[in-house]
Amino acid sequence: MKSALITICKLVITGLFFFYIFTRIDFHQFVETLRGARLDILLAGFAVLWLGHFICIYRWRMLMRPLMPVPTIANLFGVYCIGMFFNLTFPTIIGGDIVKVYYAGKPTNSYAQSFASTFLDRDAGMFAMMIIACAAICFYPITVPGIPVVPILWGVFLLFVLGNIAIFKARFYRLLNAMLGKLRFKKILSKIDMISGAFQIMGKQPAILWGALAISFVNQLLVIATTWILAIGLGIKIPMFYFLIFVPVITLISMIPVSLNGMGLREYSFMSLFGAIGVSRESCIALGLLSSIIIILSSLPGGIVYILFRNKTDRRQMAELETGF
Numbered sequence: 258m259k260s261a262l263i264t265i266c267k268l269v270i271t272g273l274f275f276f277y278i279f280t281r282i283d284f285h286q287f288v289e290t291l292r293g294a295r296l297d298i299l300l301a302g303f304a305v306l307w308l309g310h311f312i313c314i315y316r317w318r319m320l321m322r323p324l325m326p327v328p329t330i331a332n333l334f335g336v337y338c339i340g341m342f343f344n345l346t347f348p349t350i351i352g353g354d355i356v357k358v359y360y361a362g363k364p365t366n367s368y369a370q371s372f373a374s375t376f377l378d379r380d381a382g383m384f385a386m387m388i389i390a391c392a393a394i395c396f397y398p399i400t401v402p403g404i405p406v407v408p409i410l411w412g413v414f415l416l417f418v419l420g421n422i423a424i425f426k427a428r429f430y431r432l433l434n435a436m437l438g439k440l441r442f443k444k445i446l447s448k449i450d451m452i453s454g455a456f457q458i459m460g461k462q463p464a465i466l467w468g469a470l471a472i473s474f475v476n477q478l479l480v481i482a483t484t485w486i487l488a489i490g491l492g493i494k495i496p497m498f499y500f501l502i503f504v505p506v507i508t509l510i511s512m513i514p515v516s517l518n519g520m521g522l523r524e525y526s527f528m529s530l531f532g533a534i535g536v537s538r539e540s541c542i543a544l545g546l547l548s549s550i551i552i553i554l555s556s557l558p559g560g561i562v563y564i565l566f567r568n569k570t571d572r573r574q575m576a577e578l579e580t581g582f
Contacts (some may be wrong), residue, residue, distance in 0.1 A: 267327035267517045274521025278528060278542055287539040290491060294543075298490035302483045303551050310555065316472040317378040321361070323462050324455050328361060336360040343558025345518055345552055353378060360566060372526070373455030377469065380421065385473035387414045390505035395517060397502045398564035399530065413509070425460040480504065487547050493540050495531075503530045520549050523561045 279287075306413030314330070314337050321327045328336070336357055344353020354375050362371030390413050393399070399406050423432075459466065481504045507526045527545035528538055536544075551569055 271521040272518040282538045290543045295490045302486035306483045309476045312476050316469050320377045321374040325367040326365050338559035339563045341556040342532050345556040370455050381469040381473040385477050386505050393502040399403050
């Protein structure tokens with residue numbers, strides 16, 4: 258019931274964002290902008306996005322190696338696709354990452370290790386994105402009406418760094434353990450204990466962690482390049498520099514969990530940021546929508562893979578796993 262209510266609220270907020278956006282543009286010009294798009298260039302952007310996905314699969318596999326038996330590339334590709342399908346297409350209580358943890362850990366019951374590798378995979382990607390975004394706002398202070406972008410970015414980045422220190426440094430981990438014990442957060446403490454061993458192992462693998470971060474920077478550049486290519490396909494001609502600044506910030510803003518998969522909020526951010534440098538609102542919204550559409554389209558193959566992977570007990574076991582973590 259609670260999950261359904263949250264989903265309904267997100268749908269309403271998403272609808273309100275789109276209502277606000279489309280009441281402030283010339284809809285005829287918006288349609289003409291989409292009609293004039295070059296399909297071959299848009300497909301090139303889609304291909305670059307998928308190249309980024311393949312790089313992420315390699316990063317995830319690299320992080321698994323010190324912790325658990327590693328699935329084959331084919332199996333890992335299937336699991337990754339399923340994760341995208343759940344994470345980006347459906348407002349389900351079972352998140353895409355939990356699905357990945359479940360299917361990657363299922364063959365050997367290595368769920369804690371699978372969780373650790375999946376967490377670190379997401380962690381490396383977020384770290385690279387935040388570094389790019391925070392560096393960007395130093396060169397080009399960003400404002401989005403109604404959203405205090407700069408304080409949010411720096412605040413989240415600080416919390417993110419402190420969280421990583423607590424995870425990887427044994428001394429800080431013991432302090433966190435003691436604090437949670439005094440506050441009687443036994444449930445949270447037991448979950449942290451379950452995976453702490455895996456994190457301590459990875460803390461002794463600096464080469465792998467730095468390698469994962471380097472791959473994450475490459476992936477973020479490919480995400481930025483994807484948006485730049487889509488803009489070219491729409492006839493938007495502005496320097497690449499602005500995409501290096503705006504895209505990481507838009508990605509982080511769209512992760513604020515107030516709308517359905519960031520839709521509406523993402524398009525509003527495109528309109529606010531790119532509109533501030535002279536791009537028409539119609540072109541901004543077209544670019545934002547295409548960015549959302551190719552993300553959703555790239556997740557659809559995971560639905561087919563899921564049908565082939567699943568069995569009757571999978572959803573129940575995934576729900577139990579989600580509760581356990």
